[in-house]
Amino acid sequence: xxxxxxxxxxxxxxxxxxxxxxxxxxxxxxxxxxxxxxxxxxxxxxxxxxxxxxxxxxxxxxxxxxxxxxxxxxxxxxxxxxxxxxxxxxxxxxxxxxxxxxxxxxxxxxxxxxxxxxxxxxxxxxxxxxxxxxxxxxxxxxxxxxxxxxxxxxxxxxxxxxxxxxxxxxxxxxxxxxxxxxxxxxxxxxxxxxxxxxxxxxxxxxxxxxxxxxxxxxxxxxxxxxxxxxxxxxxxxxxxxxxxxxxxxxxxxxxxxxxxxxxxxxxxxxxxxxxxxxxxxxxxxxxxxxxxxxxxxxxxxxxxxxxxxxxxxxxxxxxxxxxxxxxxxxxxxxxxxxxxxxxxxxxxxxxxxxxxx
Numbered sequence: 001x002x003x004x005x006x007x008x009x010x011x012x013x014x015x016x017x018x019x020x021x022x023x024x025x026x027x028x029x030x031x032x033x034x035x036x037x038x039x040x041x042x043x044x045x046x047x048x049x050x051x052x053x054x055x056x057x058x059x060x061x062x063x064x065x066x067x068x069x070x071x072x073x074x075x076x077x078x079x080x081x082x083x084x085x086x087x088x089x090x091x092x093x094x095x096x097x098x099x100x101x102x103x104x105x106x107x108x109x110x111x112x113x114x115x116x117x118x119x120x121x122x123x124x125x126x127x128x129x130x131x132x133x134x135x136x137x138x139x140x141x142x143x144x145x146x147x148x149x150x151x152x153x154x155x156x157x158x159x160x161x162x163x164x165x166x167x168x169x170x171x172x173x174x175x176x177x178x179x180x181x182x183x184x185x186x187x188x189x190x191x192x193x194x195x196x197x198x199x200x201x202x203x204x205x206x207x208x209x210x211x212x213x214x215x216x217x218x219x220x221x222x223x224x225x226x227x228x229x230x231x232x233x234x235x236x237x238x239x240x241x242x243x244x245x246x247x248x249x250x251x252x253x254x255x256x257x258x259x260x261x262x263x264x265x266x267x268x269x270x271x272x273x274x275x276x277x278x279x280x281x282x283x284x285x286x287x288x289x290x291x292x293x294x295x296x297x298x299x300x301x302x303x304x305x306x307x308x309x310x311x312x313x314x315x316x317x318x319x320x321x322x323x324x325x326x327x328x329x330x331x332x333x334x335x336x337x338x339x340x341x342x343x344x345x346x347x348x349x350x351x352x353x354x355x356x357x
Contacts, residue, residue, distance in 0.1 A: 021179065070100050185287075196280040220294070
């Protein structure tokens, strides 16, 4: 089917459809935005769950998308409160405006579409710095270590928010998360010294499927070409070929956008031992990783999101400077310089880094 028709068909059949994305891909988010009013009209979808928003700000989200006029300053406040504080990719927050626009068109007797955060508030910036050995404040280190039991339950907490905001309310919803949180039939590996140690704890999608079965369905937005080197810098094997195979098939049909059930297709049983998802787990096949699949364009044609003008303020920059320089591996002297750097990345080809963990 066309991608929107496919998403609508799955939303009619399943109460929760999880869209797994590689973050900050412009076309993916434009697709979700275009699908929202159609999902409401044809499938009765009334709730959109977002990883990029925390559950603690759901009252702000409700106020934003149900108000009589769109409060741009509130939208920016919501965006800046995201756990990384630098999620200034415009297309994510365009989703909020689209929901507000839809709600303005509804009659008083029609239910409004809701946007809910499914992540929980946690200091991912400091966690990043701690993992890199760059967090020097001993009090902050001690504080984070006390919160480890909460942090390691992140996927469980996200699953519980989906249950609270969609399943228990008996509504239909779309949940947009990074691919690593979306898997319903796959447990990624824990790897040490290039060797498989064990499966990871179940991610959000897996937890939801175990609890609610066929009420939950996972769709992958064109799987990323994920080398084992993303997680293990010592990997010295060949480069992945899986995406070349998929894109070769798509090229022979003119690269027309498509959505389809992958898990019962001829692609379901293939694997690529040079791709992270298969390299350490010889029994895993593509149908375990991807249940539904949406292809919009080859990776070479996908682009980075736009950047909200002046998203990082000077005050934010002073608080985040060490993190920004560690994350992007370059010096920044001001918020203006950082914002300009991000604006320069807008519309460029996708650059792959460590998968969302």
